[in-house]
Amino acid sequence: MSDESIEVVVVRVFTDERGVNGNELGIVRSSAVTAQREQPIATALGFSETVFVDELDEERFEAAIRIFTPARELPFAGHPSVGTAWWLAESRTPVGVLREKAGDVLVEVDEEQEVAWVRARAEWAPDFEWLPLQSPEDVEALDALAFTTGHHYAYAWIDEEEGRLRSRMFAPDMGIIEDEATGAAAVALTARLGRSLRIEQGVGSELMTELLEDGWVRVGGRTVYDRTIDATL
Structure with missing residues (x-):
């Protein structure tokens, strides 16, 4: 890897009512710098999951994301989906759908309560x-x-x-x-x-x-x- 830098937003997902605890999530906007380097970046960051936001279609309220653990890419994961949904809404770019490798994940965010929901399948x-x-x-x-x-x-x-x-x-x-x-x-x-x-x-x-x-x-x-x-x- 070269001496280039990327911005990583860190949120904590599934906190208690006081905003304490929760699972850290790294969120990265995909770019030419991160392309084809997602796995080593996620490994180096060391979060249980790191999300790369590949595409954001504000007109259609959709975002395409990829999810990586330190060891592999996942087709779907819950805490990255919930955390990314909340962060996009907090960033004034809310979406109703996250397009993931497993399928389309429907999103609902209650900004006042800081609660995000996603819909998924057990399989x-x-x-x-x-x-x-x-x-x-x-x-x-x-x-x-x-x-x-x-x-x-x-x-x-x-x-x-x-x-x-x-x-x-x-x-x-x-x-x-x-x-x-x-x-x-x-x-x-x-x-x-x-x-x-x-x-x-x-x-x-x-x-x-x-x-x-x-x-x-x-x-x-x-x-x-x-x-x-x-x-x-």
């Missing part, structure tokens, strides 16, 4: 090994370094009647030791359990899902701006 998510446990304490006791391959999602009910879960996700194959908040897993688990959920993941991130018809699920949460960095390539 767009990676294949997770589901680890249902007996209690939130069992989830919290897991050792992230014990997971050396694959994609693992551990969860336990906080309140089954209310649909509240405690969860953690480990994805060494994606270059992610532990993910702070995982929207795609929330979508897949909602479809798996057949009900809407409120999920507390990681250190203290909060995700909301809504089970829709015909295999669709909405996943949403709060996003806040964190910082902007100049990354040297």
Whole structure:
């Protein structure tokens, strides 16, 4: 890589009501500088996911995005979709659709509440090994370094009647030791359990899902701006 720099906007997705915690997301406007270099850029940045906004059609309210973990490109991911939707609205370039490799992701943003929702399908998510446990304490006791391959999602009910879960996700194959908040897993688990959920993941991130018809699920949460960095390539 040469000594060129790019601007990276960092937001935190799925924060709690106070705007605390959440999963960091790097957002980059694609350019000649980033073209064909997305994976090494995402690897160097080190966020669980980095989004590259390839095209923005303000007349049609659409944006095309690509999503990369430190190890690979993903056809769909929840926290990048929610975070990018919120950031575009915050930047006064709102969209109703994010065009991703998995398909068109419909977007809704409530700017007053700082909540963004996206609509997705469970089959767009990676294949997770589901680890249902007996209690939130069992989830919290897991050792992230014990997971050396694959994609693992551990969860336990906080309140089954209310649909509240405690969860953690480990994805060494994606270059992610532990993910702070995982929207795609929330979508897949909602479809798996057949009900809407409120999920507390990681250190203290909060995700909301809504089970829709015909295999669709909405996943949403709060996003806040964190910082902007100049990354040297």
